[in-house]
Amino acid sequence: MIVTLHFTGGEVGAVYATMGIASLFMPALMGIVADRWVNAERILGLLHIIGAVLLIWASTVTDYHTFYLIMLLNCMAFMPTIALNNTVSYIVLEKKGFDIVRDFPPIRVWGTIGFVVAMWMVDMLGWTKSPMQLYVSGGAGLLLGLYAFTMPACTPVKVEEKKSLASSLGLDAFVLFRRRKMIIFFIFAMLLGAALQITNAFGGAFLDDFKTSYADSFGVKHPNLLLSISQISETLFILTIPFFLRRFGIRNVMLMSIFAWVFRFGLFAIGDPGHGLYLLVLSMIIYGMAFDFFNISGSLFVEKEADIKIRASAQGLFMLMTNGIGAYLGGTISGWVVDHFTVDGIKNWQNIWLSFAGYALVLGILFPLVFRYKHDRDAVEVVKH
Secondary structure (H helix, E strand, O other): OOOOOOOOHHHHHHHHHHHHHHHOOHHHHHHHHHHHOOOHHHHHHHHHHHHHHHHHHHOOOOOHHHHHHHHHHHHHHHHHHHHHHHHHHHHHHHHOOOOHHHHHHHHHHHHHHHHHHHHHHHHHOOOOOOOHHHHHHHHHHHHHHHHHOOOOOOOOOOOOOOOOHHHHOOHHHHHHHHOHHHHHHHHHHHHHHHHHHHHHHHHHHHHHOOOOOOOOOHHHHOHHHHHHHHHHHHHHHHHHHHHHHHHHHHHHHHHHHHHHHHHHHHHHHHOOOOOOHHHHHHHHHHHHHHHHHHHHHHHHHHHHHOOHHHHHHHHHHHHHHHHHHHHHHHHHHHHHHHHHOEEOOEEOHHHHHHHHHHHHHHHHHHHHHHOOOOOOOOOOHHHHO
16 A cells, blocks of 8 residues: 555555444444344355455555545455354354364464465565455455355354343443443553554555665565564464463563563564564564463453353453454554654654554553552463363
8 A cells, every 4th residue: 555556654544444443333233133133154255255346346446535445345344254253163163062162272273374374475476565465365255255155054043032232232341341440451452452553554564665775685575474473473372371371360461462562663663674684573473472462361351350241242342442443543543653754755664663662661651550450370260261
């Protein structure tokens, strides 16, 4: 968007913020449809096919306003598929007699591996700055959509007691805001959700701007390969979470995540694809801790603190704060920051990344001061489940 279509930082941030807008209501709405009327695997398939068509259409568009609208519609189709994919997986595994807790994570990790493979494929074929990458994702969405219709039927469950609309939308989880601890937690969940959007939106453009000073470097020639180290790190840090949660507790693990974001952005500020390549690689490795420790430990915290009757709604609220409001704020505000530090088309990336690092540092200082949570090292069952 920046290099080929010449969108501004604000426009790029706005496009990424469409994910947050869609996450505010579409997953809940599609969840209601799957719970009450239509098989989950059919909705999953239909949404992927719709998203595929929109991505292929986006590949032909060069003006910002049309592109923005198409990507908003695409996110409205795509964001519900994350939860629906889990729902379909759980139902099918259960029907086949598998242990969901034990057998699903090794399956889910292939999603991250697929992310890495897609990045490598686009990079190796030279499509990083080409609309051809939209054909790759569109083609994958079309195949997945068609495949979903061949999966075992995941019919709506007939229940005697009908859920209210508020309950289906997850609004009953807002009762958690009556507790000061949960208010603080959800506010920081939102603010860290904003941090997650920043490198997603601008990591590639940052590396591309070194094409004049480090034209022959690995990072400039293969930016997606370099960025994919973040996803590889993610798969590894997932395995360390049980140890860290048992040893240090959710509060300290989340604090590690916040300071990992400080280093993630700080290393981007001082690194480069030349002699500073090792700093960029280190930043990619740290991403695994920054992303996994916050998302998984945060989800476990919500699971432990919420009443059993509203656990699903509470998880939905957690996703709303991070992937919804947080993603929208992160995409929008990061675009403003990039434009603020852009003069005559030249971006001062060091100041941009240092601004983001400073933002994470403020969160890291405030979090332990305002969030009170006593860790019980004997409560290891939380980790297991």
